[in-house]
Amino acid sequence: MRLAEALAERKALDARxxxxxxxxxxxxxxxxxxxxxxxxxxxxxxxxxxxxxxxxLMVRIARTNRETVVDGRPLADWIxxxxxxxxxxxxxxxxxxxxxxxxxxxxxxxxxRSVTTFSTARRHAELDALALRINAIDARIQxxxxxxxxx
Numbered sequence: 001m002r003l004a005e006a007l008a009e010r011k012a013l014d015a016r017x018x019x020x021x022x023x024x025x026x027x028x029x030x031x032x033x034x035x036x037x038x039x040x041x042x043x044x045x046x047x048x049x050x051x052x053x054x055x056x057l058m059v060r061i062a063r064t065n066r067e068t069v070v071d072g073r074p075l076a077d078w079i080x081x082x083x084x085x086x087x088x089x090x091x092x093x094x095x096x097x098x099x100x101x102x103x104x105x106x107x108x109x110x111x112x113r114s115v116t117t118f119s120t121a122r123r124h125a126e127l128d129a130l131a132l133r134i135n136a137i138d139a140r141i142q143x144x145x146x147x148x149x150x151x
Contacts, residue, residue, distance in 0.1 A: 001149070001150045002145070002146055002147075002148065002149060002150065003061065003064055003065075003068075003144070003145045003146075003148040003149070003150050004142070004145035004146045005150075006057060006060065006061050006064075006150045007061065007145060009057060010054065010057055010058060010061060013050060013053055013054040013057065014054065016050050017047070017050055017051065017054065020043055020046055020047045020050060021047075023038055023043055024040060024043050024044070024047070026038075027040050027043065028040070060150050060151060061150070062076075063151050064148060064149075064150050064151045065079060067151060068144060068148050070140060070141075070144045071140065075141065075144055075148070078137055078140060078141050078144075079141060081137060082134060082137045082138055082141060085130055085133060085134045085137065086134060088130060089127065089130050089131060089134065092123060092126065092127045092130065093127065095118075095123065096120060096123055096124065096127065099116040099117070099118065099120050099123075100120075101114075101116075102114075
C-alpha cells in the first residue's frame, strides 16, 4: 500500500470512529419499554476494533514518515515545516486583516485616527513568499506520498 493510500484509509477510519460515536450516543438512552436500534455492546466492540486498526495504521504512517528521506530530509521534517508554515501564514493573514484600515461611517472632525504599526507591504511580501514555499513543500510531500510504500 502506498503512503497516500494509507492516509486516505486513516481519514476513512477517523470518519468511521465519528460515525460509531454518533450511533453510540443515539443508543445510549431510550424510553423505557423501547428497544435500541443497535446493540451498544456490538458498537463498543466495533469502536475497539476500529480504534486499534487506526492506531496500527497511524504507527505505520509515522514510521514511514520518519524513515522516508526526500531531498536529504526525513519526510516527517517536511511535514512539520509545512504545518508550522501554515500556522505562521494564518497568523500573518490575521495580523494583516487587523492592520487594514477600517472606515467609521460616524467618523468626522474630532474622531480618533488609527494607524498601522508595521509595514504591511513587507508583511504582504512575506506572506506571498511563505505561500509559495508551502505550495512547493506540499507538492514535494504529495509526490513522496504516492511514490512511497507504507512500512
